[in-house]
Amino acid sequence: MGDFPLQVIEEYLNSIARHRDSIVGIGETGLDYHWVKDEKLRKLQRDLLIKHLELAKRLDLPVVIHSRDATEDTFDILESFGYKRIHWHMFGYHDQLKRAIDNGWYISVNAILFRSKRYRKIARDAPIDRLMVETDAPWLLVIREGRNEPSTIVDIARMIASIRKTDFEEIWLQLGLNAKKFYNLPVEL
Missing domain, CATH: 3.20.20.140 (Metal-dependent hydrolases)
Known part of the structure; x- marks a missing residue:
C-alpha cells in the first residue's frame, strides 16, 4: 500500500513520455508552500518537481513552473538542474x-x-x-x-x-x- 502513490506518479510520467508527440509542455508543476506546512509534504513537492524536470529534459519539453511562498527553494532546484526551457507562471x-x-x-x-x-x-x-x-x-x-x-x-x-x-x-x-x-x-x- 505504501508504494501506491509513487506507482501512480511513475505511471503518469510514463504516460507523458508515451504521448510525447502530442504534448507541448509539462506543468504546471512546482512548489506551493502557502497551504502546505508539513515538511514531509514539502519534500514530496520538491521530489516531484525534480522528476518533472528530469522528464522534461529527457523529452526536450518546456516546463511551466508554479511557485507560491517557495521562491528560494524553487530557484535553488531550477538553477541546480540547469534546464533552460522554464516558463515561470x-x-x-x-x-x-x-x-x-x-x-x-x-x-x-x-x-x-x-x-x-x-x-x-x-x-x-x-x-x-x-x-x-x-x-x-x-x-x-x-x-x-x-x-x-x-x-x-x-x-x-x-x-x-x-x-x-x-x-x-x-x-x-x-x-x-x-x-x-x-x-x-x-x-x-
Missing part, C-alpha cells in the same frame, strides 16, 4: 526578475496586473522577448465579479501595451511569437 518577484532572465527563463503575467502595482512593474521591466501572458482562468478576475475567461488574454496584452507605452499590435505579436517559440507551436502569426 505568474512571476511576481521584481527583485528576482534579473535572476530569472539571466537563467534564460520566460515569465508570464496575468489579470492580476489590473490590481497590483508589483505585477505592473514586472510587466514593464521584463524583456519583451521573455514575457508571456496567461489568464489563469477561471481564477484572478480582471474585476472581482464574474468569471475569468481565456479571452481575457487580450485585455491583459492591452494592459501591458499601456504600461509599456507601446502599440498594442506590436505587443500582441511579440507575445504570440514568444509563446510560439517557447512551446514550439505549429502556428502562423
